Amino acid sequence: MTVADHVAVAVTRPDSTSTSVDHWRMGRDTELMRFRYGGVAAATRRRLAADPSTRLITVAALTPGDWSLTRDHRPVHISPDRPTLVVIDQFSPFDFRGHGDGSAIAVHTRHARLTLSIETIDSALDHVHPELPLYPLALAHVQQLGVIAASAPEILPELNSTTIALVRSLLLSAAGAAGLAASTKSIVTSIERHIEEHLDDLTLKADTIAAAHNISARQLYNLWPESNGSLAGYITAQRLDRARKTLRTHPHLTVAAVARRHGFSDPTHFTRRFRSAFGITPSDWRRRAAFAASRN
The missing domain is CATH 2.60.120.10 (Jelly Rolls)
Structure with a gap:
């Protein structure tokens, strides 16, 4: 046997x-x-x-x-x-x-x-x-x-x-x-989708995300996977990535306007975080992207 x-x-x-x-x-x-x-x-x-x-x-x-x-x-x-x-x-x-x-x-x-x-x-x-x-x-x-x-x-x-x-x-x-793992994965997927849909909302934060999913902020932090990094860092990274695209596709918008459009109330803070993430200021990124586009 x-x-x-x-x-x-x-x-x-x-x-x-x-x-x-x-x-x-x-x-x-x-x-x-x-x-x-x-x-x-x-x-x-x-x-x-x-x-x-x-x-x-x-x-x-x-x-x-x-x-x-x-x-x-x-x-x-x-x-x-x-x-x-x-x-x-x-x-x-x-x-x-x-x-x-x-x-x-x-x-x-x-x-x-x-x-x-x-x-x-x-x-x-x-x-x-x-x-x-x-x-x-x-x-x-x-x-x-x-x-x-x-x-x-x-x-x-x-x-x-x-x-x-x-x-x-x-x-x-x-x-x-x-x-439990399957349930957690489903909730995390829902949270990620909620963040994507409300990424440009200035009020997007742990409390509002938790309330939208009928859980406490503490439960939200416990559910959030370590592989995604911190919740705040994840939101900021998604906003910066979206802002970088807008800087290239909407040249008529000022850097401050782009910052506000994507959830940053303070343009100076936006510029600092952008440079930390991409090694270049938003203005320089826009100029570089425009120059590259003109050569194509």
Whole structure:
């Protein structure tokens, strides 16, 4: 039961003598496996339809090392210098490559034992990460199962129910994180659209943006992604970019008029921010753009 029949497994270093597999039955439809390898590949290329009673879910604790994993053809981000917990649906596309010596302790169980929908598990797979509160506990639990298997394997069946309950809770937590991530992404997209539509409004600020989305300013700042930079910086950058285009396309407008049109009440402040962003004053930018246009 440990590996589904359709999963292709191959030793990638034929000269290696460190590959070995041990497995122990924990309970109905649940097994524990220790896998030591010196170069291995395991993969399934396509999603297979299967009754939940036959679908296999694997939760594995991998030692630090040179290995890679893709799931549904997307790379799984890992920390090669520390143990990592991964969850794999053996009936969905995945590709594991152990490029050097390494090992894994894995719990294999049937999907039906988890009493979770396929949709919940699919949602959870990409969101099992170290920031989840249950991640360290689940990682340590799987690692400890390997220790127990080596010293007192007869105890493993007594830990089956606890193991299944912990895996189920981990996946529910990850699915909840996935739902939260999707909801957050939707709100951020709405906020970005609101900023674009009201970019030239002098009253555009955190309070008005938050009010438009029925959230507090604090919630707005918590939702705003770090990758966008600060909220104020994002708004300023968008305004400056729009103003730079207007300086070129509306030569009859003064710099002060362009500044006011794009949400800057103080032309001096606008000029200072423009120069900081583009390394040139608005007036010099306009002259340079006009000269370039005249040569075309």
